[in-house]
Each structure stands twice: as structure tokens, then as C-alpha cells.
Amino acid sequence: MRTLDRIAGWVFLGCSLALFVLLHRYYAGDAQALVLCTVLCGLLLGAMNLMRAERPHDRTLAKVCVAANAFFAILMGAMGRAIESFPLPLTMAALCIVLLLLSMRTRRRSRPM
Numbered sequence: 001m002r003t004l005d006r007i008a009g010w011v012f013l014g015c016s017l018a019l020f021v022l023l024h025r026y027y028a029g030d031a032q033a034l035v036l037c038t039v040l041c042g043l044l045l046g047a048m049n050l051m052r053a054e055r056p057h058d059r060t061l062a063k064v065c066v067a068a069n070a071f072f073a074i075l076m077g078a079m080g081r082a083i084e085s086f087p088l089p090l091t092m093a094a095l096c097i098v099l100l101l102l103s104m105r106t107r108r109r110s111r112p113m
Helices: 002-027 032-054 059-082 088-109
Strands: none
Touching: 002 032, 002 088, 032 059, 032 088, 059 088
């Protein structure tokens, strides 16, 4: 399961970078702050999930990842509905749900520090 966790984390980071390119071309100067905030949030979330995969006994990090993955999945779902021509936000929402389930598994199996 740790390997699946790492793979999902790295794929999520790659999708975040691809989302930056797509949103940068799609919005082309209208909402640069929105694009940068969304991409930086995605990169931070990907890094947190990779850190959680390496620290399976950290319950606090797992709880933060659960909340962040749930929020980002909702955000990507809303963005996917707003931008219907790109399937990448819905793919990232699905990855967030996978990472959310893996974070919940880590939270349940970890012991308090």
C-alpha cells in the first residue's frame, strides 16, 4: 500500500503541474492569482501526501491530509464542472479521493505520538 501511496502522490504532483499549464493557457491573464493559488495548493497537498506515505505513524499529518484532500477534491470537482473541456480537474478530484482513502487508512492504523 505504501507503493500505491507514493505512486498516487507523484501522479498528483504531475497533474498539478499539468493543471498549471492548462489553466495558464485557458485564463491567459484574467485570473493569474487564482491559477497560482490552485496550483500551489495542489503542489503543497501532493508534498504532504508524499510525506505522509513516508511517515505512517504520524496521526496528526494523516488528519491534516484527510481534511486537505477532501477540500481539494471538492474544489477540483467544482472546477471540473466550470471548465467542461478539460478532464484534468476531474482526474485530480478522483486522485484526491484515492489519497483521502489512503490518508484515512494511515490515520486509523497510526498510534498517537
